[in-house]
Amino acid sequence: MIKIPDKKVTIIGAGMGGSLLAIYLARRNFEVDIYESRDCLENLPVVSHKSINQSLCVRGIRALQEVHLWDEVKRYASRETGRVIHQKDNLLYQAYGERQGFSEWSINRNDLNRTLIAEMKKYPSIRVQYDERCVEVDFENRTIFLEHRETGERRQHAVCLLIGADGIHSTLRKEMERAGLTDARLDVLDWGYKNIYIPAPKDGPLPFRGDAFHLWSKKSAAVFGIPNRAGFFTATITLPLTGPGSFESLTTRESLVAFFRDLCPDLAPYIAAYAGDFLEQPTTPFTSLYTSKWYYRDFCLLIGDSAHAMTIFYGQGINAAFEDCRIFAECLDCYYPDMETVFQMFQERRRPHTDVLAGACLRRFVELRDKYESSFFVARSSVEIALEKHFPNSFHSLYTLVVHTTMSYGSAYQRYTKERRLARLLGMDVLVFFGMIREAVRTMWHALRSQNA
Ligand SMILES: Cc1cc2nc3c(=O)[nH]c(=O)nc-3n(C[C@H](O)[C@H](O)[C@H](O)COP(=O)(O)OP(=O)(O)OC[C@H]3O[C@@H](n4cnc5c(N)ncnc54)[C@H](O)[C@@H]3O)c2cc1C
The missing domain is CATH 3.50.50.60 (FAD/NAD(P)-binding domain)
Incomplete structure (x- = not known):
C-alpha cells in the first residue's frame, strides 16, 4: 500500500x-x-x-503561461524576430520562420x-x-x-x-x-565563455537591431549578443581555453581591443570600455x-x-x-x-x-567551431533556410523544431532527420552544390574588392 x-x-x-x-x-x-x-x-x-540577457522560447513560455506568469515576465522581455549575422562586409538578417512569425524573447x-x-x-x-x-x-x-x-x-x-x-x-x-x-x-569542452555587460550609451541606443539575436563569428571565435528592452546589451564571448587566439592569450587590454576590432569591428567601440570586466572574469568552460x-x-x-x-x-x-x-x-x-x-x-x-x-x-558547437567558414556549411544553411521559407509545412531546420515548437526534443530530432532525408532524395544536395559555387564566387569577389581598395 x-x-x-x-x-x-x-x-x-x-x-x-x-x-x-x-x-x-x-x-x-x-x-x-x-x-x-x-x-x-x-x-x-x-x-x-x-x-546576462537570455532567450526564452515557446517551451519556457508555455510553462510560465500555465501558472499565469507569462504576462508579468513579458513586461521585462523584448521580442526577437530573428538573428543578425555580422559578416565582414555584410549584415545578414535571418527571420525565425518568416511565414510562421516565430519569435524568441530576450530577458535579463x-x-x-x-x-x-x-x-x-x-x-x-x-x-x-x-x-x-x-x-x-x-x-x-x-x-x-x-x-x-x-x-x-x-x-x-x-x-x-x-x-x-x-x-x-x-x-x-x-x-x-x-x-x-x-x-x-x-563532459567539459576545451572551449568556454565570458560575458560582458554593455550599458545603454547616454547619447542614444546602440546601433544594433533591438529585436534580434546578434552573432559575430570566425573560425575559433564567436560572440553572441542579446539586446534588452531597457537598452543594454550583453555579449557572450566564446573561445578555446588555451592556445593561440584563446582566452589564455588575451591577457592585456591591448590584445583584447585588437581581438574585438578583428572579430566584431562594429561592436568593438562599445565593448572595449569593458575590457577590464573581461580580464577580471574567470573563464567558464562549456x-x-x-x-x-x-x-x-x-x-x-x-x-x-x-x-x-x-x-x-x-x-x-x-x-x-x-x-x-x-x-x-x-x-x-x-x-x-x-x-x-x-x-x-x-x-x-x-x-x-x-x-x-x-x-x-x-x-551545433562543432559546426560553429570547425565548419562555420566552410562554403559547404554556409551553402547548406542557406538552402535549409530557403526550403523552410518556401515549404514551411514540410521542411524545418533543427533549430526551428527545437526552439520554436514544444514537441519533445527526441521527436524534434527524428522529424528533422526524416525531413532532411526526403529533401536530399528530392535534390537538396544539388542546391547545396550550386550554393557552394555562389558562396565561392562571393568570397572571391570580396577578396578582390578589398585588395583593390
Ligand atoms: C552564458 C550562458 C548563456 C545562457 N543562455 C541561455 C539562454 O539564452 N536561454 C536559456 O534557456 N538558457 C540559457 N543558459 C542556461 C541557463 O542559464 C541554465 O540552464 C539555467 O539557469 C538552469 O536553471 P536551474 O534552475 O537548473 O539552475 P540555476 O538557475 O543555476 O539555479 C541553481 C540555484 O541553486 C543554488 N544552489 C546551488 N547549489 C546550492 C546548494 N548546495 N544549496 C542551496 N542552493 C544552491 C544556486 O545559487 C542557484 O540559485 C545560458 C547559460 C549560460 C552560462
Missing part, C-alpha cells in the same frame, strides 16, 4: 527551475521550503544586478529571477531561506544538512520529499553519486552533464541543470528547466501520492529527450 506523503516538499536552489517548481507545487497545495545558498537578489547592490536573467521571487511571495505556503547552502544529504534518515553562508553555522533539517534544483554543480547529485545511487558524467538516474525511491529528484546541463548553443537551459516543471506537474497530477512512480515517469518522459538535446547542442 502506498503511504500518502505529507504535502511537504523541500527544494534546494531558488534559481530558475527551483522557483518555478515551487509555484507549481504551491498551486497544488504543497507546503514548500526552499534553501538557497546565495543572498536574495533583492538585497544585492544595484551594481551586482548586471547579468535577474529580471526573470526577480519576477519569480515576487510571485513566490504571493504564496504563504512557500518559505524561501537565503544564505543556506545544502552541504550533505542523509538518504536513509531523510535529512539534509545546511550551512549558513556568512556564519558557517550548520544545522539539519528533516525532509519529506526533496528536490534538487541546485544547478550544474548540484550537491544533491554529488551526494547521490557518493552514496552509489546514480552515475554522472560531465560543460554537458548526463546523469543515469534522476531520483532515489520516493524521496528525492533532480531537475533542471542538476540533472541535465547542456551547452548554450540552442539557448535551452532555462527553457528545459521550465519544461521540466510543467512535465513534473503533469506526472504529479497523474500519479500522486505514489511519489516513486511520479519520479520514475518524470525521468522516463524527460531523460531520453534531454540527452538528445545535449548531443544536438554539442553538434
Whole structure:
C-alpha cells in the first residue's frame, strides 16, 4: 500500500527551475521550503544586478503561461524576430520562420529571477531561506544538512520529499553519486565563455537591431549578443581555453581591443570600455552533464541543470528547466501520492529527450567551431533556410523544431532527420552544390574588392 506523503516538499536552489517548481507545487497545495545558498537578489547592490540577457522560447513560455506568469515576465522581455549575422562586409538578417512569425524573447536573467521571487511571495505556503547552502544529504534518515553562508553555522533539517534544483554543480547529485545511487558524467569542452555587460550609451541606443539575436563569428571565435528592452546589451564571448587566439592569450587590454576590432569591428567601440570586466572574469568552460538516474525511491529528484546541463548553443537551459516543471506537474497530477512512480515517469518522459538535446547542442558547437567558414556549411544553411521559407509545412531546420515548437526534443530530432532525408532524395544536395559555387564566387569577389581598395 502506498503511504500518502505529507504535502511537504523541500527544494534546494531558488534559481530558475527551483522557483518555478515551487509555484507549481504551491498551486497544488504543497507546503514548500526552499534553501538557497546565495543572498536574495533583492538585497544585492544595484551594481551586482548586471547579468546576462537570455532567450526564452515557446517551451519556457508555455510553462510560465500555465501558472499565469507569462504576462508579468513579458513586461521585462523584448521580442526577437530573428538573428543578425555580422559578416565582414555584410549584415545578414535571418527571420525565425518568416511565414510562421516565430519569435524568441530576450530577458535579463535577474529580471526573470526577480519576477519569480515576487510571485513566490504571493504564496504563504512557500518559505524561501537565503544564505543556506545544502552541504550533505542523509538518504536513509531523510535529512539534509545546511550551512549558513556568512556564519558557517550548520544545522539539519528533516525532509519529506526533496528536490534538487541546485544547478550544474548540484550537491544533491554529488551526494547521490557518493552514496552509489546514480552515475554522472560531465563532459567539459576545451572551449568556454565570458560575458560582458554593455550599458545603454547616454547619447542614444546602440546601433544594433533591438529585436534580434546578434552573432559575430570566425573560425575559433564567436560572440553572441542579446539586446534588452531597457537598452543594454550583453555579449557572450566564446573561445578555446588555451592556445593561440584563446582566452589564455588575451591577457592585456591591448590584445583584447585588437581581438574585438578583428572579430566584431562594429561592436568593438562599445565593448572595449569593458575590457577590464573581461580580464577580471574567470573563464567558464562549456560543460554537458548526463546523469543515469534522476531520483532515489520516493524521496528525492533532480531537475533542471542538476540533472541535465547542456551547452548554450540552442539557448535551452532555462527553457528545459521550465519544461521540466510543467512535465513534473503533469506526472504529479497523474500519479500522486505514489511519489516513486511520479519520479520514475518524470525521468522516463524527460531523460531520453534531454540527452538528445545535449548531443544536438554539442553538434551545433562543432559546426560553429570547425565548419562555420566552410562554403559547404554556409551553402547548406542557406538552402535549409530557403526550403523552410518556401515549404514551411514540410521542411524545418533543427533549430526551428527545437526552439520554436514544444514537441519533445527526441521527436524534434527524428522529424528533422526524416525531413532532411526526403529533401536530399528530392535534390537538396544539388542546391547545396550550386550554393557552394555562389558562396565561392562571393568570397572571391570580396577578396578582390578589398585588395583593390
Ligand atoms: C552564458 C550562458 C548563456 C545562457 N543562455 C541561455 C539562454 O539564452 N536561454 C536559456 O534557456 N538558457 C540559457 N543558459 C542556461 C541557463 O542559464 C541554465 O540552464 C539555467 O539557469 C538552469 O536553471 P536551474 O534552475 O537548473 O539552475 P540555476 O538557475 O543555476 O539555479 C541553481 C540555484 O541553486 C543554488 N544552489 C546551488 N547549489 C546550492 C546548494 N548546495 N544549496 C542551496 N542552493 C544552491 C544556486 O545559487 C542557484 O540559485 C545560458 C547559460 C549560460 C552560462
